[in-house]
Amino acid sequence: MIELFDSPSSGNAYKCRLLMHKLGLPYTRTVVDIDTGQTRTPDFLARNPNGRVPLLRLPDGTYIAESNAILCWLAKGTPWLPDDRLEFAQAMQWMFFEQYSHEPNIATVRYWLTHGIEITPLRAQLIDMKRPQGVAALGVMEGHLAGRDFFVGSRPTVADIALYAYTHVAEEGGFALAPFPNVRAWLARMAADARHIPITD
Amino acid sequence: MIELFDSPSSGNAYKCRLLMHKLGLPYTRTVVDIDTGQTRTPDFLARNPNGRVPLLRLPDGTYIAESNAILCWLAKGTPWLPDDRLEFAQAMQWMFFEQYSHEPNIATVRYWLTHGIEITPLRAQLIDMKRPQGVAALGVMEGHLAGRDFFVGSRPTVADIALYAYTHVAEEGGFALAPFPNVRAWLARMAADARHIPITD
Numbered sequence: 001m002i003e004l005f006d007s008p009s010s011g012n013a014y015k016c017r018l019l020m021h022k023l024g025l026p027y028t029r030t031v032v033d034i035d036t037g038q039t040r041t042p043d044f045l046a047r048n049p050n051g052r053v054p055l056l057r058l059p060d061g062t063y064i065a066e067s068n069a070i071l072c073w074l075a076k077g078t079p080w081l082p083d084d085r086l087e088f089a090q091a092m093q094w095m096f097f098e099q100y101s102h103e104p105n106i107a108t109v110r111y112w113l114t115h116g117i118e119i120t121p122l123r124a125q126l127i128d129m130k131r132p133q134g135v136a137a138l139g140v141m142e143g144h145l146a147g148r149d150f151f152v153g154s155r156p157t158v159a160d161i162a163l164y165a166y167t168h169v170a171e172e173g174g175f176a177l178a179p180f181p182n183v184r185a186w187l188a189r190m191a192a193d194a195r196h197i198p199i200t201d
Numbered sequence: 202m203i204e205l206f207d208s209p210s211s212g213n214a215y216k217c218r219l220l221m222h223k224l225g226l227p228y229t230r231t232v233v234d235i236d237t238g239q240t241r242t243p244d245f246l247a248r249n250p251n252g253r254v255p256l257l258r259l260p261d262g263t264y265i266a267e268s269n270a271i272l273c274w275l276a277k278g279t280p281w282l283p284d285d286r287l288e289f290a291q292a293m294q295w296m297f298f299e300q301y302s303h304e305p306n307i308a309t310v311r312y313w314l315t316h317g318i319e320i321t322p323l324r325a326q327l328i329d330m331k332r333p334q335g336v337a338a339l340g341v342m343e344g345h346l347a348g349r350d351f352f353v354g355s356r357p358t359v360a361d362i363a364l365y366a367y368t369h370v371a372e373e374g375g376f377a378l379a380p381f382p383n384v385r386a387w388l389a390r391m392a393a394d395a396r397h398i399p400i401t402d
Contacts, residue, residue, distance in 0.1 A: 049341045050302060064290050066297035073290035089265050089274035092293075096267035100300050101251060122326050129323075140250045 002027040003057040005047070007034050009114065011107055011165035012067035013054040014199045019074050019161050022195045035115055067165075068095040071158040080158050090152045094159035097140070098166075105134035107166040110173030131174070138170070138180050145182035149189060156190065164190045169199060203228040204258040206248070208235050210315065212308055212366035213268035214255040215400045220275050220362050223396045236316055268366075269296040272359040281359050291353045295360035298341070299367075306335035308367040311374030332375070339371070339381050346383035350390060357391065365391050370400060 004020070004027050006013030020027055032038045032053050039051045048055045048065045056064045056073065064070050075081035082088045109130050112123060119127070141163065144151065151159040168187050171177055177184055190196065205221070205228050207214030221228055233239045233254050240252045249256045249266045257265045257274065265271050276282035283289045310331050313324060320328070342364065345352065352360040369388050372378055378385055391397065 049344050050298060050338075058287075062287065064287075064294055066294045066301070068297050069290050069294035072293045073286060076286045076289060085274060085277045086259075086263065086265075088277060089270050092273045093265055093267045093270035096269050096297070096300055097251060099297055100267070100305075104301075104305065122323075122330075125323050137251075143250050 001059060003030060004028070005030045005032050005044075005053050005055040005057070007032055007053050008200075010034070010053060011169060011199065012103070015067045015161050015165045016054050016056065016070050016074070017201065018165070018197060019071055019080065019158070021197045021201075022193070023074060023078065023080070024195075025074065068099060068158070068162050071095070071161055075158045079155065080161070082153060082157055084153075087153050087157075091157045091159040094151045095162045097137070098159075098162045101133070101140070102137040102163065103166055105130040105137060106170050106173055106175055109134065109175070110166070110169060113174065114172055134170070134173070134175050138167070138175065138177070138183060141167070141186075142180045142182050145186050150186070156193075160186075160190060165199070202260060204231060205229070206231045206233050206245075206254050206256040206258070208233055208254050209401075210312075211235070211254060212370060212400065213304070216268050216362050216366045217255050217257065217271050217275070218402065219366070219398060220272055220281065220359070222398045222402075223394070224275060224279065224281070225396075226275065269300060269359070269363050272296070272362055276359045280356065281362070283354060283358055285354075288354050288358075292358045292360040295352045296363045298338070299360075299363045302334070302341070303338040303364065304367055306331040306338060307371050307374055307376055310335065310376070311367070311370060314375065315373055335371070335374070335376050339368070339376065339378070339384060342368070342387075343381040343383050346387050351387070357394070361387075361391060366400070 002025065004016055006029060008031060032044065034053065038044060039053055045051055047063050050065055052065065054067050054070060056070045064073050072081060082091055109127055111117065112119065150156045151163065164187065167183060203226065205217055207230060209232060233245065235254065239245060240254055246252055248264050251266055253266065255268050255271060257271045265274050273282060283292055310328055312318065313320065351357045352364065365388065368384065
């Protein structure tokens, strides 16, 4: 059976659980506590030398790291990963946007504020830098969603799963969603799916 | 014809030029000066609301942003993008690693040091933070390349293109490659390809 190494509050891990639930894929779950350094032990580094969760262990013992790559593996051959050349590239575009322009700003600030991380003077300056960058990322999403139900094509894809994870908890990091009505409508559309599960599941 | 909006010293833009050259794909090139804010003008933001190069304009006027998504579009249907489910996911894993753990450290420090960006006290602290993270990313690559010629499978893929771009100029950012012999051998393998072009082309 597939084994997911994850962390309960990680949006990156939630992406994997959410798509596995939607696909009806059974898996076991091993919680790794990122706050106490469990992703940097020799045992864990032997599984993922980059020392991060989520991490997927396939039944043959192969590991796949990087949340969005795990989504690609899970979705390959399903409608969640478009096969059309342009739609495939567009789904990848939004996933790379998520990891470069969205997650390092919105998820990192949320992590610092909700995990009792000490806000040193350096972190305070970084928050001042990350906050407008996170708001800008939400603005890019808001503009793209004007007149669109989902990020790519006419149905949800891995791009929506990737972006949903940290957008729907953005306010935990102090990123107000009120100014982004298209984003809020899209979040509601995603959560209305019969096979949706919350991040706390 | 395909049009690439790029910036000469950008490794992200070089990825696209390198793969297009390897594929023998003709394209026109429009240089956008990131140092003078040309990626943030209303005209450019209408093309890419996230305000970044590289950006690919397809013949029908569609734009694709994010360097690694552009590689995916270019490579789709060719051996540069593995179709096998696991190898495809592994290629994606290394591309997301590149954008999350490699580029923000190695490329950002190189950019600051080579573009005459003022090293404010905050940037100096960020360099102190990014330097060990960049070295760690090189270490992850070094370990993976032990006994391997390329990152995924037995031939170069989009993952190698993505990682080559900023690794081969890492020393311009003060990241010594001497401690990473597997990485240096892989760089030499990549550059030995008959259809290789340098970043300056």
